[in-house]
Amino acid sequence: MLAHNEQEIIDKIKSGYSLPSLSTVALKLVEMASVETTSVDEMTNLIEKDPALTVRLLKTANSAFFRTQSPITTVEQSIMRIGLNHLRMMALSLSLRDTFPLGKVGSMDYEKFWRASVYQALLAKSLANQLKICKPEEAFVAGLVLEIGFLIFHDLFIKNSDIKFENRLYPIEDQIAWEEENFGINHRKVGKAALTFWQFPQIIVECQDYYAANIGDQDIPPLARMTVVAHEFSSLICDESLQWDTIFNKTENIYKIDHDILTDMLISTFEEVEQLAASLKVEMNRQNDIIALIEKAHSALTTLSHKLLSPDRTLPSFSNLAESINDEKVRSALQAVAHEIRNPLVAVGGFAKKLAASIDPASPEWQYVEVITKEAERLQKAFSMMTGNLKSAN
Numbered sequence: 001m002l003a004h005n006e007q008e009i010i011d012k013i014k015s016g017y018s019l020p021s022l023s024t025v026a027l028k029l030v031e032m033a034s035v036e037t038t039s040v041d042e043m044t045n046l047i048e049k050d051p052a053l054t055v056r057l058l059k060t061a062n063s064a065f066f067r068t069q070s071p072i073t074t075v076e077q078s079i080m081r082i083g084l085n086h087l088r089m090m091a092l093s094l095s096l097r098d099t100f101p102l103g104k105v106g107s108m109d110y111e112k113f114w115r116a117s118v119y120q121a122l123l124a125k126s127l128a129n130q131l132k133i134c135k136p137e138e139a140f141v142a143g144l145v146l147e148i149g150f151l152i153f154h155d156l157f158i159k160n161s162d163i164k165f166e167n168r169l170y171p172i173e174d175q176i177a178w179e180e181e182n183f184g185i186n187h188r189k190v191g192k193a194a195l196t197f198w199q200f201p202q203i204i205v206e207c208q209d210y211y212a213a214n215i216g217d218q219d220i221p222p223l224a225r226m227t228v229v230a231h232e233f234s235s236l237i238c239d240e241s242l243q244w245d246t247i248f249n250k251t252e253n254i255y256k257i258d259h260d261i262l263t264d265m266l267i268s269t270f271e272e273v274e275q276l277a278a279s280l281k282v283e284m285n286r287q288n289d290i291i292a293l294i295e296k297a298h299s300a301l302t303t304l305s306h307k308l309l310s311p312d313r314t315l316p317s318f319s320n321l322a323e324s325i326n327d328e329k330v331r332s333a334l335q336a337v338a339h340e341i342r343n344p345l346v347a348v349g350g351f352a353k354k355l356a357a358s359i360d361p362a363s364p365e366w367q368y369v370e371v372i373t374k375e376a377e378r379l380q381k382a383f384s385m386m387t388g389n390l391k392s393a394n
Helices: 006-014 024-033 040-047 051-061 075-082 084-098 110-131 136-144 148-158 172-183 187-197 202-209 222-238 244-255 259-279 286-309 328-358 364-393
Strands: none
Touching: 006 187, 024 040, 024 084, 040 051, 040 075, 051 075, 051 084, 051 259, 075 084, 084 136, 110 136, 110 148, 110 222, 110 259, 136 202, 136 222, 148 172, 148 187, 172 187, 187 202, 202 222, 222 244, 222 259, 222 286, 244 259, 244 286, 244 328, 259 286, 259 328, 286 328, 286 364, 328 364
16 A cells, blocks of 8 residues: 555545544533533533543542542542543543553554653643643643554554554654655644544644654744654653653753753653553553663763763873863863763753652662762762863863
């Protein structure tokens, strides 16, 4: 199935062609939520017709997602806490999750897909909370369904074929290029058509148009920017090959978001992930993911240590720095190294300190945090010595 007519496919999907059927209750919620005269009682009666949806909405309303303190025990209370508009999006999201199988089926690893999507959703919500430029609940849903076209694309073109297919959500640009080359359409366009058919809000649908490679310096809607950054950072957690300093530097330089905000976003995400994953029926292991991220941070520190302290490099070591600091070439080289080191060192050190303050000292991940915290402090002292010498020589 190659060289398909893009517009023909989009038109078919917008009419519901080959799309999984969402819960009738969820679809009715969308319809009711658009009518201003709909009462909470009417919404409650409808939701209670779907016991599974009722239980999961109660779990969600009681989760860290809504920063709740007093427990919610009824659907009516859930609606009041979540809000009518956010309720319909949450119901759609829960229903959408239920339409696809669990585990790995053929060439599609659904568990891997939903794990990445949950992180995208929480990262987008956390960033929206940090920056105050769009609604956190909308950011959550936009992040959760950002790559939904990936599953639909697989069902349309890959599922019953002999085409070799990998779950390549990172980097997204490579996956999109492969899809365009082989099928004349990509999964983001498929996803946009599907979300339109399911009547997701336009502000969420338009997020499908944006990803890192195609935004450049243009102004993009705030919600779309949140999803782009969330996708980038979900790759830091879910893609084993991605390096820590690469994503932090890119996000700071391109999206102009301070590393302290990015660190807070990560910490907040790990605080919420297990409860939310349970309500979405997604297998997650917070502890393993934190440790994997810490290992990446430690790897970044090792790289920085080599740049800063390695005796093999052509730059002078700190033991003979005083003798050579007035050499213009040496000073320029050191300034270049300082530029390379400063931001990732501060980012990794800040992450370690904030993570240490948010986890139990008796937990297995604590020992890892302690190691990189001490290493970051050691390198910070060496860096301060180097930059101090540079300043005194100028």
